[in-house]
Amino acid sequence: MSNETIQRPEWVPAEAGAEFTTQVMPGVTGGHDGLTSTSATPSVISPRRRQLSVTDYVEGVLNNDRMILGRAITLIESNAPAHMETAQAVLKELLPHTGKSIRVGITGVPGVGKSTFIEALGCHLIEQGHRLAVLAVDPTSTLTRGSILGDKTRMERLTRETQAFIRPSPSGGTLGGVTRKSRETILLCEAAGFDVILVETVGVGQSETTVRSMVDFFLLLMLTGAGDELQGIKKGIMELADALLINKADGDNLTRAKVARGEYTRAVHYLAPATQGWRTQVHTCSAVTGDGIAKIWSVIEEFRQKMTASGTLEARRHAQAIEWVYAMIEEHLRTSFYHHPAVVAALPAMKEAVINGSLPATLAATELLAKFERERF
Numbered sequence: 029m030s031n032e033t034i035q036r037p038e039w040v041p042a043e044a045g046a047e048f049t050t051q052v053m054p055g056v057t058g059g060h061d062g063l064t065s066t067s068a069t070p071s072v073i074s075p076r077r078r079q080l081s082v083t084d085y086v087e088g089v090l091n092n093d094r095m096i097l098g099r100a101i102t103l104i105e106s107n108a109p110a111h112m113e114t115a116q117a118v119l120k121e122l123l124p125h126t127g128k129s130i131r132v133g134i135t136g137v138p139g140v141g142k143s144t145f146i147e148a149l150g151c152h153l154i155e156q157g158h159r160l161a162v163l164a165v166d167p168t169s170t171l172t173r174g175s176i177l178g179d180k181t182r183m184e185r186l187t188r189e190t191q192a193f194i195r196p197s198p199s200g201g202t203l204g205g206v207t208r209k210s211r212e213t214i215l216l217c218e219a220a221g222f223d224v225i226l227v228e229t230v231g232v233g234q235s236e237t238t239v240r241s242m243v244d245f246f247l248l249l250m251l252t253g254a255g256d257e258l259q260g261i262k263k264g265i266m267e268l269a270d271a272l273l274i275n276k277a278d279g280d281n282l283t284r285a286k287v288a289r290g291e292y293t294r295a296v297h298y299l300a301p302a303t304q305g306w307r308t309q310v311h312t313c314s315a316v317t318g319d320g321i322a323k324i325w326s327v328i329e330e331f332r333q334k335m336t337a338s339g340t341l342e343a344r345r346h347a348q349a350i351e352w353v354y355a356m357i358e359e360h361l362r363t364s365f366y367h368h369p370a371v372v373a374a375l376p377a378m379k380e381a382v383i384n385g386s387l388p389a390t391l392a393a394t395e396l397l398a399k400f401e402r403e404r405f
């Protein structure tokens with residue numbers, strides 16, 4: 029197929045090179061059955077999109093123009109310096125319109141039912157009149173753009189809802205990069221008027237801590253009957269959660285789920301609570317039948333109401349914002365250190381010297397830091 033007929037989807041930056049493999053192909057001219065089309069409409073390929081100004085972005089997002097919201101997120105996700113500058117100008121303008129949502133993190137091992145749960149909860153929320161954005165944080169995603177895109181079948185209703193906005197994980201890069209992009213995407217979605225933000229992450233180590241640091245409420249989906257060794261691994265993650273939700277409490281599994289609920293309820297007594305003044309709750313649900321979905325949402329609302337009244341929620345958001353500043357400074361310093369030509373040049377020999385015992389580790393670090401400082405400006 030020639031280049032003219034292959035088109036880029038809206039989220040691909042205009043200047044992007046081959047790192048974006050995504051493309052949109054025009055539809056077949058005939059019918060999918062191979063017969064000649066009876067439709068008179070030719071397949072249209074739109075001209076190159078026009079550049080948007082900061083004001084275009086700001087107004088578009090505030091008016092909940094989904095196309096512009098999508099492009100604003102793409103801008104935020106771009107690593108090109110020119111894009112970053114525009115993105116930050118847009119964010120600065122939008123900042124006064126952010127912060128009004130409830131931000132909920134959702135995690136759990138692959139197959140626990142996160143996507144099915146988000147579909148069920150999302151539809152429940154929309155029925156209640158909420159507007160909902162679903163974002164994913166998946167630092168392992170590279171070219172697949174996260175698992176959400178492959179989830180169309182599990183979130184079939186939600187993807188069709190105009191009151192829902194679903195965005196896959198920013199692809200590639202460091203966890204720090206993915207974090208920044210996700211945090212800023214939350215802000216954009218809030219400015220666009222979404223009042224519930226669900227941030228999904230797969231249960232792979234570090235990403236839970238990252239998502240915890242950007243949400244108000246953190247929900248851990250669990251299964252009954254997972255082996256003891258698995259439960260052990262989860263202790264650290266359980267301490268991040270404001271609620272444990274045992275999914276797939278249906279059919280033959282219902283009784284076991286109820287027993288597990290009792291066990292986990294006793295277990296969380298011994299854990300440090302994730303949020304001061306809130307006891308970690310344990311509930312059961314079935315994302316398939318919908319049992320327990322309304323209950324878990326009422327728990328989240330109760331949390332919001334109590335933690336707002338006590339000032340805990342506001343304090344958490346303040347702390348998260350400051351932590352974020354520090355995290356970005358640290359990331360920047362780390363990157364500039366390891367990319368500094370003097371450091372790059374000296375590092376291999378230093379490593380060698382440390383390994384063969386001719387240079388103490390502390391001295392190696394001090395000398396590298398001195399090179400970085402001396403030749404910085």
Ligand SMILES: Nc1nc2c(ncn2[C@@H]2O[C@H](COP(=O)(O)OP(=O)(O)OP(=O)(O)O)[C@@H](O)[C@H]2O)c(=O)[nH]1
Nearest residue numbers: 137138139140141142143144175275276314315316
């Ligand atoms: N019986 C039952 N099956 C469920 C329930 N929730 C999800 N499932 C099934 O469990 C399987 C995995 O569900 P997903 O929603 O894809 O799980 P996930 O956590 O998103 O998985 P990953 O995207 O791979 O991390 C699917 O076959 C679902 O139909 C439930 O409440 N009850």
Ligand SMILES: [Mg+2]
Nearest residue numbers: 142143175179
């Ligand atoms: Mg999934």
